[in-house]
Amino acid sequence: MTSDPFEALGVEPVFNLDLALLEQRHRDLSRTLHPDRHAVSGAAERRRALGRAIEVNEAFRQLKDPVRRAEALLARRGVQSGEGKEPPAPPALLMEVMERREALAEIRLSKDQVALGRLIAEVEQDERRVRAELDRQFADAQLDSVEILKKLGQLRYYRRFLDEAQAIADDLF
């Protein structure tokens, strides 16, 4: 699982990935590699196919997630990314984070579905905007990767917030 996920799936290494093509590739490769296809093969081949099938599934999972896709693109440029490796968030973003966290904490108690829906919609909009910005940044080969890392930190925050909000939604209704 150390190999490049774009290569594992045979897709172009871009942030704005064609998700339909990605799914198609995943299906094509699964048809070849899935253990069911090797149920009557020898053990060596079964093991080999299983290993590759896992690699392809992991690459698929990685590329479907925009945060992990960005990390894979940065890795191709030789840039390490990950929690704590990104530049500190600007104060304005931190302020926004705190306010929204408080709102979410209140909703957890009040169980206000409407307010939760509104908050989720708001953050989803921000998340989409950041993704569009990342897409422009990745298209620019000259851009300093520190700029990308800053954006990525922001995307990470929005995605995690949405996960938590979704978990609360699961419990509420």
Add this chain to the structure above:
Amino acid sequence: MLLDIFDPKAPPQAIGIDLGTTNSIVAHVRDGRPVPLITCDGSPLLPSVVHYGREGTVVVGRSALSYATREPERTIASVKRFMGRAAGDSETTRLGAYKFVPGEGAVVRFDLGKLTPSAVEVSAEILKSLKQSAVDQLQHVGGAVITVPAYFDDAQRQATRDAGRVAGLEVLRLLNEPTAAALAYGLEKQKNGLFAVYDLGGGTFDITILLLEDGVFQVKSTGGDSALGGDDMDREIAERMLNAMGASDARTRTPEVVSIALEAARRAKHALTENAKVALELPKKGGGDLSFELTRADFDAWIEPLLERTGRACRRALRDAGLAASALSGVILVGGSTRVPRVRSYVEELFGKAPLADIDPDLVVAYGAALQADLLARSSDEVLLLDVLPLSLGIETMGGGVDKILPRNTTIPAGAKATFTTYADDQTGFDLHVVQGERELASDCRSLARFKLSGIPPLPAGLARLEVSFHVDENNLLSVKAVELTTGLSQTVEVKPSYGLTDDEVERMLIDALDHGEADFELRRLRDAQVEATRILLATDKAFDSDADLLEPAERARIEQALTDLRTAVSSSTQASRVEGAIAALDDATHDWAGRRMNRAIQAAIAGKNLGAVEQSVAHAAGVEAHLKKHGAQ
């Protein structure tokens, strides 16, 4: 016990088994169509009930059911609810007639006096009976696909596979029930599209969203509750009946009384499917009868909270798949409990469309299992099932949280790694706790395994590094490996979640189950090795046909020698170990070649859409269509 004769000319027939909470079914594929086999009860449905007589006799099915009210503690029904559960699990405290061996053991054991069978052994009795029926009708039975609820966790799956092994079955695959149902439907009307499978059985609820495209059944998300089903509806009714009968506390609720109420509740539930009202005679405390009346409206109101639990799981599954209900092409009903009229109307309200139930919801899962068994045995490439991990897998972190290594709904087979570090100076051991579930605290998740990695050289905190890899196979079974990577030294521990039975225990049970113990076991091992060898010889011949150009001359000579040795071992040896050794030698000789062949196949798949591939995929799609027509709904 009679061992069926191994006749290489009569091809073994693969079977599919739906090991249900209430009923179990075995089916196989005849002339391309799934057909149920008749069980010892003379019908396709074998009640999943096992009676242990005081004299040591074991009976299964309807004849066992007849003991339910006479000897309720010795007559085990709904054993599936106890699979993979520990002693003292909440499941053991629900309304029911059984006594359990107390304590903190890893598996639930039923307390029958001298005998204390585990849930695995009880399930194995049901599987043995089904296998015998299959052998009677098909002569030579090959591998089996056994279905499990999609929402079963790792311990429940391991327990099911163990039951299959104890029953002497070659378990080809554990298949998720909703996926099996989708396969059986073939979804023939719209061969491409998104479908939801709503599966409410006797003891479990599953919801699965899947996409069918070009012969690939791809599960998008799955959810559910492995302790929610028709039994709970019975309990709702039985609870009220018991109160009416004057048995309202633990003292008056003897196993016999509870068993009578549960049985009456089941009858009332079934009657309410056709009628708006039902009246039953129940015995009253202190003698005499009372008439208990029940309307469908009452029943509907009592089960509403249960239905809402299914609704929550459905909404979450849709959200996980990133879909709205309106995007679905259809909703399929599976499981006997979906016969309840309120369940059908609830599903219709939930998804905004009338559900499909053309295939008998009791048989559809076994049909799917038989189709999958047939596809696997023939190594067919018409259809491919891509399933997902139902519940997240993780490691307990400092402070009792969970670090999720593989999130739920990851396509399987799957693997992922995470790195951990020491938190104290000179720490020489790691305690790892593997858990499964969605809750934030490890203590609220299912504990799968605990293990300790020791012998780490003393280093300052944060310097030692431990890499933990999770590996989930196509049966959704987990294995964990931990490597300690300090200063170039590495240490590996292989962990199979130890919940339930060890391999030795399973082998012991298998030997005990055979009349001539060790001798029969050895014979079976030899037969298994011969089957495996025949399979590998065929596969290697096929590989020579297509990929001989990838071989170096010396490599080829070595493989041919290994092939000759294996053929000799198969035809002349009476020792399983010799055949097994020859298989291992061939395996070793073909190892590098297998890698090169795999790369070639991958290149072909990625190169994708050249003209040849397009033609092939068109031909493939046509094949799938033909297949679906053949196996489509009756």
